Structure formats: structure tokens, C-alpha cells
Amino acid sequence: MKFTDGFWLSRPGLTPRYAVEVDDIRVDERAGTMTVYASTTRIEHRGDTLNRALLTVTYSAPAEGVIRVRVQHHSGAVPVVPAFALAADPGFGPGIHVDDEQGILDAGGLSVRVHRTGGWQVDFERDGAPVTHSLARSVAHISGGEGTWMHEQLALGPGERIYGLGERFGALIKNGQTVDSWNADGGTSSEQSYKSIPFYLSSRGYGVLVDSPDHVSFEVGSEVNTRVQFSVPGETLDYHVIAGPTPKDVLRRYTGLTGRPARVPAWSFGLWLTTSFTASYDEGSVTEFIDGMAARDLPLSVFHFDCFWMREYQWTDFEWDPRTFPDPEGQLARLHDRGLRVSAWINPYIAQRSRLFDEARERGYLLRRTDGGVWQWDLWQAGMGIVDFTNPEAAEWYVAHLERLMAQGVDTFKTDFGERIPHEGVVWHDGSDPARMHNYYPFLYNEAVFRALERRYGVGEAVVFARSATVGSQQFPVHWGGDSDSTYLSMAESLRGGLSLALSGFGYWSHDIGGFEGTPDAGLFKRWLAFGLLSSHSRLHGSSSLRVPWAFDEEAVDITRQFTRLKMRLMPYLLGAAEQAHAEGIPMMRPMVLEFPDDRSGFDADAQYMLGDALLVAPVLSADGAVEYYLPEGEWTSLLDGSVQEGRRWVVESHDYDSIPARVRPGTVLPWGAVDDRPEYDWADGVTLRCFQLPDGYDAETTVPGADGTATAFRVRREGARIIASSSDARAAWSLQAGSATATADGAGTLTITIEDNR
Structure with a gap:
């Protein structure tokens, strides 16, 4: 949100109160805090303290290398929930030193220095060298119109790039962008995001987490060219500055605070095939799909039943449509006999025609309006309500239906939706603030489903296919990129979204091979196959048309076979990268800045990635096979044909459908599996x-x-x-x-x- 009209003026109707100078600094040794009282005008004599706002800025350190900042105008409000669950280190305490010139809080590897003389200036330093600053006109309370806001601005250095902020499908580098951390179901071709994460990572080796699930607005060099501004509604702003020195170190510390991705089962790395969304299917056609894969020697690990495994107008009732699936238990048993896992689509909404709606309404399991009635609308499902996961009984009731499906043979769930959560005129069971619950809802939803899978199948054997997310949702993998178009441009924007999500702490990521909306031509489908099968997780899925390879051409069958078998051979290597995602929070699919933070030539390379630390992949994003990608220093060998390219330069190549730039980093020992028809061996x-x-x-x-x-x-x-x-x-x-x-x-x-x- 922009508050200024140029540098000098405020927008009409808004009154800013900036931190101008330090009035006092107080230390609480027991709490490990350093509190700064900042006047909002220069104090020349005692009378200047009257009728003036005073801002309170409190610094602390929840863990080594992490500094928490709380900026408050009025601090007497009732605490609001929900809040992100952050894991502080109870044994860590910062060093604090205050004298006449400055106050310093040292978190070990990162310190904050508050200048007591002159105007407002706060320096965040790593080993004595500044990484960013809060300068004049940075900290402010804003009032006017219908609300109040708190904002901070942190300085951007020359050449500094900003990344992350969730799954964003625009430019990978966020400089110059306005980003609203507010989940929405907007597809991959818009500025909206299914996974808004109020965390950004700087190329200078630090990160910033704004600790609020509310509507956080970022101006990344887009209001003040040399600053990142972030603002929240209300009277309090909490944020954390997280030290590097490398981007990987930042992600290790960030995921140490917010949670690391769980291990996922090895079978999930195999190929997933779905019914697609509205395409016609029944028990017979599903069998034909699977028979077709087997007849063509195409390795398949998971079969997914999308929405219409249930009856129309009744999502979600957790009941198989008897017209198309008369024997679900028998069918799922037959799929298991063929070595397949089974996935089923669900969402957290209960349509009015569902047999469960009245039961949920009467028991208070659905989100309510302020007048006590159930909140409903017709967008997506007629008269649908939203399951209130803040009610423990509602969560148990929902999970009980999932347990019934797991008893039938379902191994995993596609946890769709969770973005369009109303924030006005509603009341949550536990009294949660509706605006904060809008973004936080996906955490509760996916946590409930993921934990249910863990209870039944064991830790390390649970996996979901989730679309919506917030801070901490990386603990419940896997996440996929939402509704893309069947175009080369949409393939590129999907990749940018995945890379932004990776730099937001998410270890695994997938997308719909071939695109979701529309039907790809055979060429695009084959290009997307190579990309999809060199992603962490691989799924063939569409909207109104099928994604079985033979629906395109025979070469598509060959390409599917080739790259699926390639991925199976890479399993010893991929599992090592997956373990790093779980243990350290380092994603499997890595933007170049993450793996090569000292090579500025690759900072804006947003059409390629490192799969693990050793394999560079550059999807072919053009119909003619032309591809341009950046190679860091050294001699890089093609995994597919053994050719060698010298690095420290941009490379232009042309590739047939059976090829893709997949180059191995020099100095690599790559473990190559002996089995190519399944991921588990x-x-x-x-x-x-x-x-x-x-x-x-x-x-x-x-x-x-x-x-x-x-x-x-x-x-x-x-x-x-x-x-x-x-x-x-x-x-x-x-x-x-x-x-x-x-x-x-x-x-x-x-x-x-x-x-x-x-x-």
C-alpha cells in the first residue's frame, strides 16, 4: 500500500507519524529486550512532548542470527489470533550494550545498532558490516480514512535483488513490484497468489519475515526506490530480520523458525496420472488409462481421482458417485494390486445439497455470520459453507470422513482450495480475527489432513497435493502451482511461481504437466513433460481434456517413457536433495541465486533452476526448441548426451523434443540408480x-x-x-x-x- 505522493507529500486524508529521533532506550536483561522510545517530532523543550505520539520499538532475539522487531503506537489492544507458530530457541539470549551514543543488541552473527544522536537511524549488521538500515521516514504510524497502519522501510543497496514473497508468477526479482500478501484464487497469469508468504530474501544475504497473517502490503522499491516498505493494518508491526551470510543460511534459519518440510514417501516422486477435472471418466475409463500406461511401458506410481469422483452439487460429501464408481473398495484394491497408490480430491467446503451440510450446520462445524447463521455463497458450489477448523470437533469430524476413505484404500489427498476465505461479517469458533484467518486458514486445513495421513500411514509416509498455503505450510508437502494455461508463456510463469515459492521456504513443488486450462498441442505437451519430470514431483493433469500421452501423439508416449525412466534412475540423487529439504529447509528446486550467490550474472535467470545442488535444468519454453540459459563457471556436462559447455556465460541452444538442457555441475559424483521403472527400490x-x-x-x-x-x-x-x-x-x-x-x-x-x- 502506498502512503505517499512522491517523496515530500502524504496521500490526501492520511496522517503519518514518523519516528524522528530516539528519546530513550531501556533494557530488560531478564526478557532479553532492548526497547527504544522514538518521538515523532524533534523535542526542543518539555512542551514539545505534549499532544504527541510516541512510537515504541522493541528489539529481541528468538534465536541466533535472528532479530525480532516490534513497532507499536498504542499497545493496549487485546491480543489477536491466529498467529504464526514460531520456534524460538529457549536457551539463546542476546548480548545488549547501551551507552550515550548507541544501543546494540547482538544476536550472534547479526546485530542491530540504534543511534541515539541525530535523526532516526537503525543499522542491521553482520560481523560489523551493515546489511540494511531503517532510516528517516522509515518507521511510521499512519492514520486516516477508515483505519490505521504501521509501516517500516528497510534500505536497498545498489544492485540488491529481492526474492520470495510466496508463489508469485511475475518476475522472479521483486524489485519495482507492489505485492499484497493476501491469498486469492486467481490462476497463474495474474498478480494474485494462492500462497502468499510475507517473507523476502535478499541477494545481500539476509531475509525479512513480517510476522502477521493479516493483509501485509509490500512496496519493493516501488514507493521509495531505495527501500522495501511493508505495512500492516492496526497499531502493531512485528517483523524478523534473519541473517545469512548466504541465501541457504537464511532459509535454514527461516525454516528453523517456521518449520521444516516433512519427509515424503519415495513413491510420491513417481509419475502421477489423473482423471483430469471435467473430462468424462468412470471406473471403466480409469482402468483403460492404467492399462494404456502399462501396455506402452510407461511407469506409473499414483492414480488421482479428481472432483467428479463425488456427485455434482455435493462437494464435499466424501461419497463415491455410484453411477460411475459402483465398487470403490474393489477398484482401489485392484489399483493397489497393480502397485499403484491412490489419490482423491477434496476441499474444505460443504455444499448445501451434501448430506453433510445439515449435520455440520446443526453441530456448529461451519463458519458463521455475525448474526449466527451459516456463511454461504454459490461461487464454486451452490450454497456451500466452509468447515471451521478452529473448532476441534469440526476438525475431528472432517478427519473422520477422511479416515473412512483411507480405510477404503485412499493413500493421499489433493487438498484443493482454501484461498477465498471471507473476512467480513463472519465469526470463527475460537474468536479468531477474520482478517488474519483469511491467509491462515490453509495452515489449519492442510495440517488436519496431513496429520491424519501420518497417523494412519506413519511419519515420512504422508503426502498431500496442496494449493493454498501460508507461513509454516511448508511442513505439509507437496504444493502445486495452481491453474495454469496450456501455453508456453504459462509454463514459464508457472516456473517463476515455483522458484519464488522455493525462496519462501517450500522444499517441494509441482505443476500440471501440459497446463490446466485448455488443451496443449503435442509440441507443448512434450516440452512440458521434460520440465515436469525434472521437477520435484510430477503430475499429468488437465481441466476439460485428458493428459494421457497417447492422446497427443506416439512421440509423446516415447518422451513420457524416456523422462519418467530418467527420473527413476535419479532417485538416489533426488532422495539426497529431498533429505536436505527436510533437514535444512533447502528446496529441491533451487533458483540460481540460491546455489550461486556470488555469481551476479545468474541473479535474474528465472527460466532455469538447479534440481538439487548438482543438476541444472533449463526447460524449453518455445515451440521451435530454442532455449537460452546461464551456466556458472566451469565445464558443465550434459546428463543426456555427454556434451560439454564452458560456463560463466549465457548459452543458446536448440533442442528436439527428446532433449532438454540438463547439465551436471563440474566436480559432481552423481549416484545413478539401477532401476528405471519405479521409484521404490x-x-x-x-x-x-x-x-x-x-x-x-x-x-x-x-x-x-x-x-x-x-x-x-x-x-x-x-x-x-x-x-x-x-x-x-x-x-x-x-x-x-x-x-x-x-x-x-x-x-x-x-x-x-x-x-x-x-x-
């Missing part, structure tokens, strides 16, 4: 250690996860023209490969390859 048995451009003196360990929870470690080193690998684990056969040279061992042992050029 003994990944260490028969694994090949593929060596790419290992420098002389390389000596590192490569770990391959095991299905039983154990891991096999291989030590690889290069000594001149020799590459030597060894393992003390005798359970599995394995191979060592560099270029065309391969050596194979049965069980434990040491392998040596002599190479000519390390290619």
Missing part, C-alpha cells in the same frame, strides 16, 4: 557413481540412502589421472564411471579408473 544396490569433471585432489563422500533407513557411503577421490572409489558396505553391487570408463564391484571394495580427460 534398493537405491544402493547396483548404483553407479558417475563422475563429472572431478578436479585433481577431489576427496569426498557420497551417500546413497537405503529403503530401510540406513545409508551406504562411498568415498571418491581423484589422484592425477586416476579416480578411486571405495565402500565398506558389502550389501550391494556398485559401479564407478567416468566418461566411457566403468568398473564394477560386487559388494564392498575399491575401484580405480584411469582417465584421459575426465569427461
Whole structure:
């Protein structure tokens, strides 16, 4: 939200009260806080203190490298919920020093320095060097019109880029943009977002989380060119500055505060096929889809039933439509017999015609209006109400229906919707503030479903396909990119959304291969296949048309087979990247700035990504096969054909449908699985250690996860023209490969390859 008319004037009807100078600083050693009282005018004599606002700014440190800032005008309001659940380190306490010149709170790796003389100036510093500042006309209380707001502005340095703020489908770099953190169901071609995350990450190695699920407005160099402004309605603004020094360090600390992504089951990395949305399907056609995949030797892991597995006008009633699925238990058992998992679409709404509506209404399980009646509308489903997950009994009731479906054989749920949550004229069971619940609702919804899956199938075996999200929702993976169009432009915007989400703390991400709205031509579908199968999770899904590969052409069948089998071979590598997402909060799909923070040439490379730390992928986003992408320094080898490109430059190539820029980072030992028809296997048995451009003196360990929870470690080193690998684990056969040279061992042992050029 913009408050100014140029630099000098305020917008008509608005009255800003800026922090002008420091009046006093007080320290509470026991609480670990440093509180600054800032006058909103220069105080020349005692009379100037009368009839003036005073702003209170409190600094604390919930964890090492994290500084919390609370800015308040009036502090006497009743605390409001919901609030993000942030995990402070109870054993950590900051160092605080105050003298006549300054007040300093040191969080270890990050400190804040408040100047007591002159005008308002606050410096956030890492190891004594400033990373950003709060300067004059930065901290303010704004009143006027129908409300009040608090805002802060943090300085932008020359060349500094800002990323994140949730799943945003516009430019990856947010500089110059106005971003409203307010969830909406707007598709991928708009400025709206299904997953609004009030957190941004700077290329200078720090992050900022605005700690509010309310409507947070960001002006990223779009009101004051040299500042990021963020504002919230009301009298209090809470935000956290999170230290690096690298973007990965920022995400580690951010997800340490807000929650790390859960482990997901290995089967979820296989190919998902769906019925599509409104396309015609029944039990017979579903069987035909699966038979068609098997007949064409196309590996398939999950089959998903979209909305019309239930009857029209009755979403959600959790009942199979008997006209099209007369024997759901039998059908799901037959799918399991074929080695498939089953996914079912759900949403958190109860249509009036659903048999559950009256029951939920009478028990108080639906969101209510202020007059006591049920809130309803006809958008999406006729007369639908919204399940009130702030009511524990309502959540248990909803989950009980999911448990019944799981007993029938459903393994996972697509948790659709959760964005258009009303914020005016409604009352939540627990008294939650309606404006704050608008963004927070997806957390409660997906948490309830995810925990139900964990209870039934075990920790590490739960997975959902979620669309809406807020801060902390990364704990309940996987998330997909919403309703894209079947165009090359929409494929590009979907990718930008996924990369922005990755820089917002989300470890896994997927999208609808081929696009959701419309029907892709065969060329676009084949291009999207390569991209989708080199994403963390891969799903064939559409709206009114099917996405079975043979509906396009025979080459699409071949491309599906090729890239699905490629992904299955990559499972030992992908599982390592997934474990890093779970343990450290580092996403599987990584924008270039995350993996190469010192290479400014790749900062705006928004049409490519690193899949894990070693594999660069650049989707082909044009009908003619032309693609331009950036390679960092070194010699990068194609995973598909072995060709080598020199880096530190932009590369232009042309690719056929069976090809994509997928280049391996120099200095990589890539574990290559022995099985290509399923994601679940003994990944260490028969694994090949593929060596790419290992420098002389390389000596590192490569770990391959095991299905039983154990891991096999291989030590690889290069000594001149020799590459030597060894393992003390005798359970599995394995191979060592560099270029065309391969050596194979049965069980434990040491392998040596002599190479000519390390290619």
C-alpha cells in the first residue's frame, strides 16, 4: 500500500507519524529486550512532548542470527489470533550494550545498532558490516480514512535483488513490484497468489519475515526506490530480520523458525496420472488409462481421482458417485494390486445439497455470520459453507470422513482450495480475527489432513497435493502451482511461481504437466513433460481434456517413457536433495541465486533452476526448441548426451523434443540408480557413481540412502589421472564411471579408473 505522493507529500486524508529521533532506550536483561522510545517530532523543550505520539520499538532475539522487531503506537489492544507458530530457541539470549551514543543488541552473527544522536537511524549488521538500515521516514504510524497502519522501510543497496514473497508468477526479482500478501484464487497469469508468504530474501544475504497473517502490503522499491516498505493494518508491526551470510543460511534459519518440510514417501516422486477435472471418466475409463500406461511401458506410481469422483452439487460429501464408481473398495484394491497408490480430491467446503451440510450446520462445524447463521455463497458450489477448523470437533469430524476413505484404500489427498476465505461479517469458533484467518486458514486445513495421513500411514509416509498455503505450510508437502494455461508463456510463469515459492521456504513443488486450462498441442505437451519430470514431483493433469500421452501423439508416449525412466534412475540423487529439504529447509528446486550467490550474472535467470545442488535444468519454453540459459563457471556436462559447455556465460541452444538442457555441475559424483521403472527400490544396490569433471585432489563422500533407513557411503577421490572409489558396505553391487570408463564391484571394495580427460 502506498502512503505517499512522491517523496515530500502524504496521500490526501492520511496522517503519518514518523519516528524522528530516539528519546530513550531501556533494557530488560531478564526478557532479553532492548526497547527504544522514538518521538515523532524533534523535542526542543518539555512542551514539545505534549499532544504527541510516541512510537515504541522493541528489539529481541528468538534465536541466533535472528532479530525480532516490534513497532507499536498504542499497545493496549487485546491480543489477536491466529498467529504464526514460531520456534524460538529457549536457551539463546542476546548480548545488549547501551551507552550515550548507541544501543546494540547482538544476536550472534547479526546485530542491530540504534543511534541515539541525530535523526532516526537503525543499522542491521553482520560481523560489523551493515546489511540494511531503517532510516528517516522509515518507521511510521499512519492514520486516516477508515483505519490505521504501521509501516517500516528497510534500505536497498545498489544492485540488491529481492526474492520470495510466496508463489508469485511475475518476475522472479521483486524489485519495482507492489505485492499484497493476501491469498486469492486467481490462476497463474495474474498478480494474485494462492500462497502468499510475507517473507523476502535478499541477494545481500539476509531475509525479512513480517510476522502477521493479516493483509501485509509490500512496496519493493516501488514507493521509495531505495527501500522495501511493508505495512500492516492496526497499531502493531512485528517483523524478523534473519541473517545469512548466504541465501541457504537464511532459509535454514527461516525454516528453523517456521518449520521444516516433512519427509515424503519415495513413491510420491513417481509419475502421477489423473482423471483430469471435467473430462468424462468412470471406473471403466480409469482402468483403460492404467492399462494404456502399462501396455506402452510407461511407469506409473499414483492414480488421482479428481472432483467428479463425488456427485455434482455435493462437494464435499466424501461419497463415491455410484453411477460411475459402483465398487470403490474393489477398484482401489485392484489399483493397489497393480502397485499403484491412490489419490482423491477434496476441499474444505460443504455444499448445501451434501448430506453433510445439515449435520455440520446443526453441530456448529461451519463458519458463521455475525448474526449466527451459516456463511454461504454459490461461487464454486451452490450454497456451500466452509468447515471451521478452529473448532476441534469440526476438525475431528472432517478427519473422520477422511479416515473412512483411507480405510477404503485412499493413500493421499489433493487438498484443493482454501484461498477465498471471507473476512467480513463472519465469526470463527475460537474468536479468531477474520482478517488474519483469511491467509491462515490453509495452515489449519492442510495440517488436519496431513496429520491424519501420518497417523494412519506413519511419519515420512504422508503426502498431500496442496494449493493454498501460508507461513509454516511448508511442513505439509507437496504444493502445486495452481491453474495454469496450456501455453508456453504459462509454463514459464508457472516456473517463476515455483522458484519464488522455493525462496519462501517450500522444499517441494509441482505443476500440471501440459497446463490446466485448455488443451496443449503435442509440441507443448512434450516440452512440458521434460520440465515436469525434472521437477520435484510430477503430475499429468488437465481441466476439460485428458493428459494421457497417447492422446497427443506416439512421440509423446516415447518422451513420457524416456523422462519418467530418467527420473527413476535419479532417485538416489533426488532422495539426497529431498533429505536436505527436510533437514535444512533447502528446496529441491533451487533458483540460481540460491546455489550461486556470488555469481551476479545468474541473479535474474528465472527460466532455469538447479534440481538439487548438482543438476541444472533449463526447460524449453518455445515451440521451435530454442532455449537460452546461464551456466556458472566451469565445464558443465550434459546428463543426456555427454556434451560439454564452458560456463560463466549465457548459452543458446536448440533442442528436439527428446532433449532438454540438463547439465551436471563440474566436480559432481552423481549416484545413478539401477532401476528405471519405479521409484521404490534398493537405491544402493547396483548404483553407479558417475563422475563429472572431478578436479585433481577431489576427496569426498557420497551417500546413497537405503529403503530401510540406513545409508551406504562411498568415498571418491581423484589422484592425477586416476579416480578411486571405495565402500565398506558389502550389501550391494556398485559401479564407478567416468566418461566411457566403468568398473564394477560386487559388494564392498575399491575401484580405480584411469582417465584421459575426465569427461
